[in-house]
Amino acid sequence: MRELTVELGERSYPIxxxxxxxxxxxxxxxxxxLSRKSPLLIVTDETVAPLHLERVLTLLREGGFAVTACVVPxxxxxxxxxxxxxxxxxxxxxxxxxxxxxxxxxxxxxxxLAGFAAASFMRGVRFVQIPTTILAHDxxxxxxxxxxxxxxxxxxxxxxxxxxxxxxxxxLLTLPPREVKAGLSxxxxxxxxxDAEFTQWCADHADELLDLDPDALSYALYxxxxxxxxxxxxxxRENDLRAILNLGxxxxxxxxxxxxxxxLLHGEAIAIGMVGAAKLAQQFGYGEEIHKxxxxxxxxxxxxxxxxxxxxxxxxxxxMTHDKKFKEGTMVYIIPTEIGKVEIRKDVTVxxxxxxxxxxxxxx
Amino acid sequence: MRELTVELGERSYPIxxxxxxxxxxxxxxxxxxLSRKSPLLIVTDETVAPLHLERVLTLLREGGFAVTACVVPxxxxxxxxxxxxxxxxxxxxxxxxxxxxxxxxxxxxxxxLAGFAAASFMRGVRFVQIPTTILAHDxxxxxxxxxxxxxxxxxxxxxxxxxxxxxxxxxLLTLPPREVKAGLSxxxxxxxxxDAEFTQWCADHADELLDLDPDALSYALYxxxxxxxxxxxxxxRENDLRAILNLGxxxxxxxxxxxxxxxLLHGEAIAIGMVGAAKLAQQFGYGEEIHKxxxxxxxxxxxxxxxxxxxxxxxxxxxMTHDKKFKEGTMVYIIPTEIGKVEIRKDVTVxxxxxxxxxxxxxx
Ligand SMILES: NC(=O)c1ccc[n+]([C@@H]2O[C@H](COP(=O)([O-])OP(=O)(O)OC[C@H]3O[C@@H](n4cnc5c(N)ncnc54)[C@H](O)[C@@H]3O)[C@@H](O)[C@H]2O)c1
Ligand SMILES: NC(=O)c1ccc[n+]([C@@H]2O[C@H](COP(=O)([O-])OP(=O)(O)OC[C@H]3O[C@@H](n4cnc5c(N)ncnc54)[C@H](O)[C@@H]3O)[C@@H](O)[C@H]2O)c1
Ligand SMILES: [Zn+2]
Ligand SMILES: [Zn+2]
Numbered sequence: 001m002r003e004l005t006v007e008l009g010e011r012s013y014p015i016x017x018x019x020x021x022x023x024x025x026x027x028x029x030x031x032x033x034l035s036r037k038s039p040l041l042i043v044t045d046e047t048v049a050p051l052h053l054e055r056v057l058t059l060l061r062e063g064g065f066a067v068t069a070c071v072v073p074x075x076x077x078x079x080x081x082x083x084x085x086x087x088x089x090x091x092x093x094x095x096x097x098x099x100x101x102x103x104x105x106x107x108x109x110x111x112x113l114a115g116f117a118a119a120s121f122m123r124g125v126r127f128v129q130i131p132t133t134i135l136a137h138d139x140x141x142x143x144x145x146x147x148x149x150x151x152x153x154x155x156x157x158x159x160x161x162x163x164x165x166x167x168x169x170x171x172l173l174t175l176p177p178r179e180v181k182a183g184l185s186x187x188x189x190x191x192x193x194x195d196a197e198f199t200q201w202c203a204d205h206a207d208e209l210l211d212l213d214p215d216a217l218s219y220a221l222y223x224x225x226x227x228x229x230x231x232x233x234x235x236x237r238e239n240d241l242r243a244i245l246n247l248g249x250x251x252x253x254x255x256x257x258x259x260x261x262x263x264l265l266h267g268e269a270i271a272i273g274m275v276g277a278a279k280l281a282q283q284f285g286y287g288e289e290i291h292k293x294x295x296x297x298x299x300x301x302x303x304x305x306x307x308x309x310x311x312x313x314x315x316x317x318x319x320m321t322h323d324k325k326f327k328e329g330t331m332v333y334i335i336p337t338e339i340g341k342v343e344i345r346k347d348v349t350v351x352x353x354x355x356x357x358x359x360x361x362x363x364x
Numbered sequence: 365m366r367e368l369t370v371e372l373g374e375r376s377y378p379i380x381x382x383x384x385x386x387x388x389x390x391x392x393x394x395x396x397x398l399s400r401k402s403p404l405l406i407v408t409d410e411t412v413a414p415l416h417l418e419r420v421l422t423l424l425r426e427g428g429f430a431v432t433a434c435v436v437p438x439x440x441x442x443x444x445x446x447x448x449x450x451x452x453x454x455x456x457x458x459x460x461x462x463x464x465x466x467x468x469x470x471x472x473x474x475x476x477l478a479g480f481a482a483a484s485f486m487r488g489v490r491f492v493q494i495p496t497t498i499l500a501h502d503x504x505x506x507x508x509x510x511x512x513x514x515x516x517x518x519x520x521x522x523x524x525x526x527x528x529x530x531x532x533x534x535x536l537l538t539l540p541p542r543e544v545k546a547g548l549s550x551x552x553x554x555x556x557x558x559d560a561e562f563t564q565w566c567a568d569h570a571d572e573l574l575d576l577d578p579d580a581l582s583y584a585l586y587x588x589x590x591x592x593x594x595x596x597x598x599x600x601r602e603n604d605l606r607a608i609l610n611l612g613x614x615x616x617x618x619x620x621x622x623x624x625x626x627x628l629l630h631g632e633a634i635a636i637g638m639v640g641a642a643k644l645a646q647q648f649g650y651g652e653e654i655h656k657x658x659x660x661x662x663x664x665x666x667x668x669x670x671x672x673x674x675x676x677x678x679x680x681x682x683x684m685t686h687d688k689k690f691k692e693g694t695m696v697y698i699i700p701t702e703i704g705k706v707e708i709r710k711d712v713t714v715x716x717x718x719x720x721x722x723x724x725x726x727x728x
Contacts, residue, residue, distance in 0.1 A: 081445045084520075085513065092515045120484070123510065123521045146487065149449065151456045156448075157487045158522060 002222045006141060006229040008161060008236055015141065015165040015225050019214045022056065022130070022168040026063030032163045034126065038099040040067040041091050043114035047074040048106045048132050051174045056105055056130065067103075068094045072113065075262065079113050079147045081156065087117040101126035101163065104140075107133035107179075108266070112154070115145030119160035129165040134172060134183025134217075135267055137224045138190075140165045142232040142242075153253060159237060167225075169217050177210075181302050182267025184209055187220050188297055189274060190227035193244050196340030198223050199293070206300045244342050247334045248273030251357065254319040258311050264304075271303040275363060276356045281335045283352065284345070290336045295363070306363035313357050321350065366586045370505060370593040372525060372600055379505065379529040379589050383578045386420065386494070386532040390427030396527045398490065402463040404431040405455050407478035411438040412470045412496050415538045420469055420494065431467075432458045436477065440626065443477050443511045445520065451481040465490035465527065468504075471497035471543075472630070476518070479509030483524035493529040498536060498547025498581075499631055501588045502554075504529045506596040506606075517617065523601060531589075533581050541574075545666050546631025548573055551584050552661055553638060554591035557608050560704030562587050563657070570664045608706050611698045612637030615721065618683040622675050628668075635667040639727060640720045645699045647716065648709070654700045659727070670727035677721050685714065 001018035016028060034040070040060065044053050049071045060067045070090035072078040091102070102125060104114035111129055118127035129140040146157025175183075184202075187209075191199035202209070208216035228245065235241040252273035255264055264272075275298065278291040298305050307316070320331075333348035365382035380392060398404070404424065408417050413435045424431045434454035436442040455466070466489060468478035475493055482491035493504040510521025539547070548566075551573075555563035566573070572580035592609065599605040616637035619628055628636075639662065642655040662669050671680070684695075697712035 081449055085445050088513050088520055089515065092513065092519065116484075120480075120520045120522060122519060123508065123523055144487065149452050149456065151453065155456070155486060156452055156484045158484060159487055 002218060004222065004226055004229060006161070007233040008143075011143075011161045013162055013164055015167060015229070017167040017169070017218050017221050017225065019169050019218065021166060022171065023059065025056065025059050025166060026065070028164060028166055029060075029063070029065065029128075032128075034065070034101050034128070034163070035099045036064050036066070038097050038101075039094045040065055040101050040103060041087070041094055041096055042067060042069040042103045042105050043072065043087055043110055043117065044069060044105040045072050045074040045078065045107075045110050048110070052132060052171055053105065072110070074109075076109055076148070079109055079154075081147055083113055084117055084120075084147055087114065088121055091117070091121050096121065096125065098122050098125060101128055103128045103130060105130045105132060107131065107136050108139035111136055111139045112145050112157070113147060115143075115160055115162070116147055116157050119145055119158035124160065127160060127162045129162045130171075131165065131167050132171045133175060133179055134221070135179075135186055137167065137183070137221045138186040138228060140167070141225050141228040143236070153257070165225075167221060169212070169214055169221070172217070173212060175212075178265065180210060180212065182265040184220075184301055185267030185271045185298070185303055187224040188301070189245075189247055189270065190224045192274065192294065192336060192339065193247050193334075193342045194227040194231070194340060195223065196338070198227075199297070199339050203293075203297055203300065210301065240344070243332065243344050244334055247336070247342055248277055250320060250331065250333060250353070251276045251316075251360070254316045255307065255311065257319040258315045259308070264308075268304050271298045272305060272307055272360060274298070275305045276360050277333070277335055279359055280333065280348065280352065280356050281337065284335060286335070286337050290339060293339055294336070307357065307360040309361055313354065313361075316357050317350065317354055320353065366582060368586065368590055368593060370525070371597040372507075375507075375525045377526055377528050379531060379593070381531040381533070381582050381585050381589065383533050383582065385530060386535065387423065389420065389423050389530060390429070392528060392530055393424075393427070393429065393492075396492075398429070398465050398492070398527070399463045400428050400430070402461050402465075403458045404429055404465050404467060405451070405458055405460055406431060406433040406467045406469050407436065407451055407474055407481065408433060408469040409436050409438040409442065409471075409474050412474070416469065416496060416535055436474070438473075440473055440512070443473055443518075445511055447477055448481055448484075448511055451478065452485055455481070455485050460485065460489065462486050462489060465492055467492045467494060469494045469496060471495065471500050472503035475500055475503045476509050476521070477511060479507075479524055479526070480511055480521050483509055483522035488524065491524060491526045493526045494535075495529065495531050496535045497539060497543060498585070499543075499550055501531065501547070501585045502550040502592060504531070505589050505592040507600070517621070529589075531585060533576070533578055533585070536581070537576060539576075542629065544574060544576065546629040548584075548665055549631030549635045549662070549667055551588040552665070553611055553634065554588045556638065556658065556700060556703065557611050557698075557706045558591040558595070558704060559587065560702070562591075563661070563703050567657075567661055567664065574665065604708070607696065607708050608698055611700070611706055612641055614684060614695065614697060614717070615640045615680075615724070618680045619671065619675065621683040622679045623672070628672075632668050635662040636669060636671055636724060638662070639669045640724050641697070641699055643723055644697065644712065644716065644720050645701065648699060650699070650701050654703060657703055658700070671721065671724040673725055677718065677725075680721050681714065681718055684717065
């Protein structure tokens with residue numbers, strides 16, 4: 001079992017990563033001083049529920065916790081105010097009070113949705129993350145929680161840190177291969193922005209990771225969480241440093257929006273975006289090497305590196321300029337300067353980005 | 365012009381109270397360093413908009429601010445996730461960014477709704493309160509913002525402090541008399557929980573206040589805001605002390621819910637609730653005087669002091685036990701111990717409260 005602490009003063013919290021650690025959930029909850037007197041609510045989705053919900057419910061009930069579950073449809077569309085309202089209904093019906101906790105059992109969608117419910121129910125109750133996707137190593141660290149608006153992703157939300165994150169890699173074994181790859185895309189991102197050595201390690205261990213080898217996987221998730229938590233500790237509210245986590249996300253978000261949520265997974269879209277950022281780096285005079293390493297890596301992991309030809313450049317650009325990272329003619333853009341290092345540039349023009357989008361359609 | 369500061373460390377903010385001070389709105393915004401580069405959004409309601417919106421829009425535009433407005437229907441039902449979504453739509457259409465501010469121009473409904481929009485849009489943008497009701501002296505101090513769920517009031521919300529509160533008593537002159545009285549109910553509450561001298565002053569100045577005499581009104585609002593801000597400064601997140609602000613609210617909220625929102629105004633319902641709390645105080649051995657002063661006061665202000673006979677006791681009780689202040693068989697209850705002082709009791713039984721409800725139906 002690996003453990004790390006996200007350092008945020010009085011909001012600090014532990015992340016536990018390991019195989020089969022869900023079996024000790026009661027001990028972890030006791031360590032976090034969760035109350036047996038106040039009901040708990042698990043939020044999960046229709047795909048995860050049949051796979052893992054019963055086990056978690058049983059463990060908690062046997063441990064003396066009062067717990068019920070609220071199951072939402074799987075997928076990004078559940079990050080909505082309508083589903084939020086449904087969770088609040090469930091919370092009220094289950095009699096949750098100010099000492100209760102809301103638990104997210106699922107991927108980033110469930111984590112973001114349940115987290116925003118926990119942030120806003122009674123103006124904030126305790127929150128626990130039990131991630132079931134690889135991508136959720138990212139979403140479960142840092143306290144960003146949100147739902148979407150039809151016009152913009154993650155636009156209605158809060159900063160709400162969990163009490164603990166319980167990351168059992170056994171729960172990941174049921175993931176479809178495409179979700180595995182997409183999740184690893186963010187793991188790789190954490191290497192690219194912060195840790196050259198880990199980037200090399202990722203290049204060397206693609207097969208193990210894609211096979212969900214427990215040792216490789218728990219190491220990779222540990223480093224991924226660690227990088228994210230270092231960044232978040234230094235800038236909880238995204239005033240500056242935290243922006244580096246958005247490597248690949250400016251183009252990535254636009255691609256997701258234009259493709260229609262679902263056609264491109266988040267991890268796939270940002271893989272393309274990271275290749276784009278590496279190309280942009282070249283235009284700013286940084287070595288070709290960055291682009292090569294980035295692209296080779298994602299190809300090794302079976303992730304896309306080019307923009308699907310049928311996606312219209314104008315639509316991509318206009319999706320991007322609605323993005324909150326666009327401000328006053330130039331864009332804030334995260335660019336790799338070498339492997340394991342990025343910089344936040346504020347002088348990238350919309351025109352330059354457009355060029356990159358065009359180039360990314362021809363990437364082979 | 366009167367000024368006071370709500371002391372909350374780095375979240376401290378000023379409240380300005382005076383006649384015609386809206387004319388200096390641009391100067392106040394400059395003092396608060398609101399940005400002219402980022403659009404502002406005013407949230408107001410359909411009653412307030414025709415009365416005061418144009419003036420505020422014009423002042424701000426002449427001062428060089430980019431500002432648009434979002435108008436919601438008047439009344440409690442606008443404190444909903446649906447209206448929240450509408451405000452977010454307006455914010456996106458107006459191009460608000462992270463440096464933007466959302467302004468509440470209206471009563472407590474608009475303040476709570478716009479405040480929650482400001483708390484959650486992009487995970488938090490700046491917020492300004494321009495209260496247009498007397499009751500909003502209460503809702504504009506303390507940072508509690510929320511919308512309702514069909515099953516519970518204020519259950520989805522956040523703590524989000526404004527940048528400033530601009531309280532122009534000129535805007536109050538259009539208030540219907542019933543709203544004036546209901547608003548004064550909370551002003552009186554602030555005397556009853558904290559300030560015996562002010563309570564006496566309220567008893568002596570009922571006519572001036574009901575006539576909206578500028579001097580009396582601005583003094584009363586100043587003291588009301590001051591008491592609330594002292595309490596809030598000591599307990600921003602309602603861990604303990606802040607609960608005293610709920611004097612009269614346990615029964616009050618239940619009455620509002622059972623009567624159907626709208627039949628009893630909030631200020632009316634809590635006036636009855638405060639008479640009830642004073643009766644309960646007697647049962648705990650505190651002087652009869654408290655009940656007499658409380659009841660005389662509200663009668664002088666033309667506020668109700670008895671529960672309408674057609675409201676069913678069982679329904680009132682069950683509305684109350686769903687209330688978040690009910691916990692494990694006994695209730696947390698705020699009881700006056702003398703004029704200007706209250707205590708937080710945790711040993712009041714549901715049975716005792718039921719008795720008070722019955723008695724309050726016979727109050728004459
Ligand atoms: N809050 C943050 O900081 C942050 C960071 C990154 C991403 N996100 C958000 O995370 C979301 C994406 O996360 P995600 O990729 O985990 O999406 P997801 O939660 O939708 O999970 C992907 C799919 O896998 C299924 N699934 C989950 N666990 C499974 C399991 N163990 N076995 C089989 N199937 C399983 C889900 O039902 C879903 O269909 C996006 O909404 C994104 O905005 C948030
Ligand atoms: N956040 C807090 O700490 C807090 C504290 C107390 C109350 N509240 C909330 O405040 C709300 C009640 O506030 P309220 O009484 O101001 O309600 P409100 O905002 O609904 O205003 C009452 C009525 O007066 C009208 N109105 C407002 N200003 C006017 C003006 N200048 N001239 C003519 N008409 C005007 C409104 O359109 C409305 O019809 C409740 O939702 C309550 O939960 C919040
Ligand atoms: Zn991401
Ligand atoms: Zn009140």
